Amino acid sequence: xxxxxxxxxxxxxxxxxxxxxxxxxxxxxxxxxxxxxxxxxxxxxxxxxxxxxxxxxxxxxxxxxxxxxxxxxxxxxxxxxxxxxxxxxxxxxxxxxxxxxxxxxxxxxxxxxxxxxxxxxxxxxxxxxxxxxxxxxxxxxxxxxxxxxxxxxxxxxxxxxxxxx
Amino acid sequence: xxxxxxxxxxxxxxxxxxxxxxxxxxxxxxxxxxxxxxxxxxxxxxxxxxxxxxxxxxxxxxxxxxxxxxxxxxxxxxxxxxxxxxxxxxxxxxxxxxxxxxxxxxxxxxxxxxxxxxxxxxxxxxxxxxxxxxxxxxxxxxxxxxxxxxxxxxxxxxxxxxxxxxxxxxxxxxxxxxxxxxxxxxxxxxxxxxxxxxxxxxxxxxxxxxxxxxxxxxxxxxxxxxxxxxxxxxxxxxxxxxxxxxxxxxxxxxxxxxxxxxxxxxxxxxxxxxxxxxxxxxxxxxxxxxxxxxxxxxxxxxxxxxxxxxxxxxxxxxxxxxxxxxxxxxxxxxxxxxxxxxxxxxxxxxxxxxxxxxxxxxxxxxxxxxxxxxxxxxxxxxxxxxxxxxxxxxxxxxxxxxxxxxxxxxxxxxxxxxxxxxxxxxxxxxxxxxxxxxxxxxxxxxxxxxxxxxxxxxxxxxxxxxxxxxxxxxxxxxxxxxxxxxxxxxxxxxxxxxxxxxxxxxxxxxxxxxxxxxxxxxxxxxxx
Numbered sequence: 001x002x003x004x005x006x007x008x009x010x011x012x013x014x015x016x017x018x019x020x021x022x023x024x025x026x027x028x029x030x031x032x033x034x035x036x037x038x039x040x041x042x043x044x045x046x047x048x049x050x051x052x053x054x055x056x057x058x059x060x061x062x063x064x065x066x067x068x069x070x071x072x073x074x075x076x077x078x079x080x081x082x083x084x085x086x087x088x089x090x091x092x093x094x095x096x097x098x099x100x101x102x103x104x105x106x107x108x109x110x111x112x113x114x115x116x117x118x119x120x121x122x123x124x125x126x127x128x129x130x131x132x133x134x135x136x137x138x139x140x141x142x143x144x145x146x147x148x149x150x151x152x153x154x155x156x157x158x159x160x161x162x163x164x165x
Numbered sequence: 166x167x168x169x170x171x172x173x174x175x176x177x178x179x180x181x182x183x184x185x186x187x188x189x190x191x192x193x194x195x196x197x198x199x200x201x202x203x204x205x206x207x208x209x210x211x212x213x214x215x216x217x218x219x220x221x222x223x224x225x226x227x228x229x230x231x232x233x234x235x236x237x238x239x240x241x242x243x244x245x246x247x248x249x250x251x252x253x254x255x256x257x258x259x260x261x262x263x264x265x266x267x268x269x270x271x272x273x274x275x276x277x278x279x280x281x282x283x284x285x286x287x288x289x290x291x292x293x294x295x296x297x298x299x300x301x302x303x304x305x306x307x308x309x310x311x312x313x314x315x316x317x318x319x320x321x322x323x324x325x326x327x328x329x330x331x332x333x334x335x336x337x338x339x340x341x342x343x344x345x346x347x348x349x350x351x352x353x354x355x356x357x358x359x360x361x362x363x364x365x366x367x368x369x370x371x372x373x374x375x376x377x378x379x380x381x382x383x384x385x386x387x388x389x390x391x392x393x394x395x396x397x398x399x400x401x402x403x404x405x406x407x408x409x410x411x412x413x414x415x416x417x418x419x420x421x422x423x424x425x426x427x428x429x430x431x432x433x434x435x436x437x438x439x440x441x442x443x444x445x446x447x448x449x450x451x452x453x454x455x456x457x458x459x460x461x462x463x464x465x466x467x468x469x470x471x472x473x474x475x476x477x478x479x480x481x482x483x484x485x486x487x488x489x490x491x492x493x494x495x496x497x498x499x500x501x502x503x504x505x506x507x508x509x510x511x512x513x514x515x516x517x518x519x520x521x522x523x524x525x526x527x528x529x530x531x532x533x534x535x536x537x538x539x540x541x542x543x544x545x546x547x548x549x550x551x552x553x554x555x556x557x558x559x560x561x562x563x564x565x566x567x568x569x570x571x572x573x574x575x576x577x578x579x580x581x582x583x584x585x586x587x588x589x590x591x592x593x594x595x596x597x598x599x600x601x602x603x604x605x606x607x608x609x610x611x612x613x614x615x616x617x618x619x620x621x622x623x624x625x626x627x628x629x630x631x632x633x634x635x636x637x638x639x640x641x642x643x644x645x646x647x648x649x650x651x652x653x654x655x656x657x658x659x660x661x662x663x664x665x666x667x668x669x670x671x672x673x674x675x676x677x678x679x680x681x682x683x684x685x686x687x688x689x690x691x692x693x
Contacts, residue, residue: 072271072275077382088380089379095271120270
């Protein structure tokens with residue numbers, strides 16, 4: 001049995017592309033007259049970041065430059081990406097401190113749990129996104145480098161709207 | 166609490182339970198799975214009811230009763246989670262937290278702290294206290310134990326351990342009230358071979374082991390039930406491991422062997438057990454040189470040596486090897502013609518625990534002396550002398566032979582070394598098979614009283630190292646002598662079939678508590 005084929009008549013109006021082309025060109029010429037200014041002259045012009053933006057880490061330091069970290073081990077425990085390496089040790093005053101503290105920013109998913117869990121407000125995410133490097137190894141930030149970072153700390157909540165209302 | 170004593174019926178949180186006369190409410194509650202918070206109560210010690218944490222409401226009683234000392238009466242109705250009981254417990258926790266520093270982030274006990282647990286449980290999240298906390302500082306009690314007085318809840322478990330179990334009452338509560346702390350009466354540090362148990366009994370982070378201080382967090386450790394290889398007592402332990410290293414050992418309760426305690430020697434011996442220059446691949450001697458190879462080649466080489474020889478096979482084994490590995494070593498030697506095997510035992514000073522006399526730090530510093538003897542090996546002070554003049558096959562199991570002469574083994578037909586660590590004598594072997602430490606494979610030890618106890622695998626063996634009961638049985642099975650034992654259970658059950666002393670035991674039946682070999686008492690006398 002032969003297969004029946006239904007023939008559809010094309011409407012006259014749809015068979016001409018002239019109308020659609022004119023419509024599109026109309027939009028183009030309209031933009032020529034009124035340019036849209038969302039493009040930014042990066043890197044001369046920087047993006048204004050939200051205070052809760054979660055970027056690469058920064059360690060808070062005491063006035064004498066020591067890291068505030070007490071090596072409690074909560075951030076490596078809570079980290080879902082397993083990107084924090086911590087080796088605790090005892091300093092000359094008998095206090096606990098982080099002998100090794102490294103964050104692999106490649107593995108990090110910037111969830112911010114480390115900042116949230118930190119009992120001494122030492123490790124923070126930063127309002128920062130320019131993290132490009134020339135080598136992969138440089139993406140493992142050690143304690144010294146984390147302390148040197150000077151970008152603003154990420155806010156855990158909007159300072160103007162703490163209760164998120 | 167024998168069977169003739171009357172049985173009392175009590176209701177705990179709506180659950181009926183029958184307990185013998187003399188049982189406390191706390192013990193009765195544990196029978197039905199109701200855990201009442203406690204600090205001063207410890208199952209191995211007396212209960213002074215000083216912490217007031219275990220208060221429970223009892224119908225008809227005018228006020229909450231301390232469940233750790235209150236004995237059960239017939240028909241008693243106990244509420245452990247009622248509003249009144251919870252209020253009493255919350256008050257107790259609040260008082261304890263008045264001066265507790267809340268330095269959980271840097272406290273070694275965090276994650277295994279009873280104060281932390283119960284503070285969360287009672288739900289007291291904010292302090293009402295506005296006074297500054299009392300600061301008492303820290304002190305050393307023994308060369309290895311540090312005491313943080315601020316964290317102490319004065320439960321006196323450590324004091325009672327030294328009084329009742331060690332029976333050397335060196336610790337006291339000094340001062341009273343919020344000034345109270347634990348100390349010795351002299352300025353000198355005290356030393357006791359079982360001192361580290363006071364760290365275990367401490368419910369908070371007041372007493373800490375200085376060797377373990379600021380190392381891994383409690384929740385980072387994997388816990389594996391095991392047996393301490395430090396001496397022939399065979400204490401049941403829990404190995405705390407992290408990153409393939411043994412970092413600590415804690416006693417695992419077993420009333421037949423070690424109760425809740427273990428000695429400091431065992432704890433120290435266990436840390437980093439098996440570290441060092443390990444043999445990681447099998448090696449066979451080819452034209453005078455030792456060459457690394459793989460297991461099929463090594464086992465083929467081993468099989469070729471296992472033929473009946475007139476000079477027979479002798480063995481030097483280690484009393485630190487498991488029953489299963491010793492059994493396979495014996496079978497390998499049997500295949501050639503067993504001409505006797507010896508082992509040596511390192512000895513050290515003994516130490517006892519008067520409050521639990523069954524537990525002693527034994528002079529023999531090896532876990533499986535009895536097992537080696539039951540499997541037909543002989544104890545010898547000089548193992549090299551014992552095999553002098555032997556010209557056949559020599560099988561060495563886990564004895565590094567550090568005292569061997571430089572030309573050791575020249576007159577041997579074949580020298581098979583099965584071990585964990587390389588040594589000058591081992592380098593002279595014809596076949597080297599890497600084996601595992603007790604922590605790297607499952608197995609069992611037979612302790613001084615003839616109690617066979619299982620241990621589980623806690624670590625990954627390095628490289629290609631495998632237990633002898635696996636590799637040796639594979640070689641033997643290739644020659645038609647027995648099956649391949651892929652588990653220690655299979656090897657042990659085969660052992661039971663061949664050695665009458667182990668009659669009636671099976672690996673599954675040993676369980677976590679272990680079981681004694683037949684006539685253990687009578688043959689234990691021959692051990693020394």
